[in-house]
Each structure stands twice: as C-alpha cells, then as structure tokens.
Amino acid sequence: MDGGIVMIQRAIEPAVGKWSFPSGYVNRGEKIERAVEREVLEECGLETVVARLIGLYSKDHDPVILSVYEVNVTGGVLHSADNETLDVGVFGIDDLPELAFTHDRQIIDEWLNSTSAAQ
Numbered sequence: 001m002d003g004g005i006v007m008i009q010r011a012i013e014p015a016v017g018k019w020s021f022p023s024g025y026v027n028r029g030e031k032i033e034r035a036v037e038r039e040v041l042e043e044c045g046l047e048t049v050v051a052r053l054i055g056l057y058s059k060d061h062d063p064v065i066l067s068v069y070e071v072n073v074t075g076g077v078l079h080s081a082d083n084e085t086l087d088v089g090v091f092g093i094d095d096l097p098e099l100a101f102t103h104d105r106q107i108i109d110e111w112l113n114s115t116s117a118a119q
Contacts, residue, residue, distance in 0.1 A: 015100035
C-alpha cells in the first residue's frame with residue numbers, strides 16, 4: 001500500500017459503484033482523528049494512525065465539512081468490511097478508477113502537491 005491510494009467502491013447513493021475515499025461521520029464526543037481511523041477500519045478492514053491533515057473542504061449552502069487526512073496503515077487486512085462498500089482497492093496515481101465525486105480528484109491533486117512540496 002506504500003504510495004498507493006486506498007479507495008472504496010460505494011454500495012450506497014450517491015454514486016453507487018463508483019470509487020471514493022473511506023468516509024463517514026464523527027460520533028458525538030469522538031475526536032476527528034479517531035473517527036478517521038474508525039471509518040477506515042469499518043469500511044476497509046485496515047488499522048491506521050492519522051499522519052496529517054490534507055485539507056478542509058466545504059460547499060456553499062451545504063452544512064457538511066470534509067476533513068481529509070493521510071493515514072499510515074499499522075495492521076489489518078484490506079477487505080470490504082461493511083454494507084456501505086462493494087469493494088476496496090489500492091490504486092496508483094496513474095491507475096485511478098472512476099471517481100464518485102469531483103472533489104475526489106481535487107483532493108488527490110492537493111495531496112500530490114503537498115507531498116511534492118514536502119520533499
């Protein structure tokens with residue numbers, strides 16, 4: 001998985017059958033970083049530790065705020081682990097599947113730019 005992008009194939013609307021990042025909501029009283037690690041485990045079967053914040057994203061007139069993190073995998077086995085996920089995969093930047101949302105591409109581009117700038 002080193003250098004690859006872990007993505008899930010969505011089993012729920014919107015965008016059933018298309019690929020996106022593991023995602024979900026923060027439970028009341030839960031730290032955002034723990035929610036990230038929990039959602040990746042629930043959807044992908046991977047134990048992770050948050051490495052860094054990639055960015056915060058929002059749309060006009062939409063109360064949802066996306067917080068996107070890079071994680072390091074520490075254990076587990078990659079597999080479709082819940083009913084929200086049809087499949088899971090690890091993709092190279094030049095081998096991405098059909099993405100579910102336009103912001104997925106924006107997030108990948110910003111991650112690549114931040115990774116390149118850090119080197």
